[in-house]
Amino acid sequence: MPIKSYLAHPHEGRKNELIEIISKLPFCEVTPAENQEIIIIVTDTETSVQEDKLKLTLEGIDSLKLLAMVSGFNTPKN
């Protein structure tokens, strides 16, 4: 049951577009910075397979320039 956090850098002028797309994805929580072109994504998935699939989906988003993982946890408990 992985939990990971990422810093997502959008392409110039496409921050809102990126926020909108990621907000609609399952297992994702989005926290945009107020005054910088950067977004925090926290993913909370059931399995590693689901996590890998989600990461591929994120990396395939057109408005995303760079996705950098900051932390990762694998906890079986609630």
Next chain:
Amino acid sequence: MFKSTSNRRNFIKKMAKLSAMTAAASMFPGIIFADAQEKGIPKGMNLDWKKAPCRFCGVGCGVLVGVEKGKAVAVKGDPKSSVNKGLCCVKGYHSVMALYGINRLTKPLIKKNGSYVETSMEEALDLIASKMEKTIDEYGKDAVSIYGSGQWTIPDGYVASKLFKGCIGTNNVEANARLCMASAVNLIWHR
């Protein structure tokens, strides 16, 4: 009995988010994540949250003041303020208490026959004006001064400077920055 409102997984999620915020702050000093903090503002309490600067010192922190039935009842740091990014010091968090302190002066007091007596603002200002006039006549313009406050606003300071420098003709204007704040800064330097 204490009952946790979170669980282990939510706690780890918050840690993950905090790690990302810390990393972002190291890359972009001054970065603000207001959205995350605004979620913590209590809802459904019939509070009208108003933006304001904190008046307790010259730093200029942004605060949100919760108003209920015309009375300020709560304070929170403004997450959108680039000065304090949602945080307050202990003075800021208690700032609205000063509005309703039982010892707060709400009317001018003039010392008459050894004790303070409530008076009108007009009489108090006339007394100050007459004393200043007498002092200036006797000792010159630089014999008077104004001591302001760390809580005065920029317009307050502007008016005080205009009155003393432009109208009366003395540079004796102290906004509290040197006598109060400078001593605090000095203390921090020498710790």
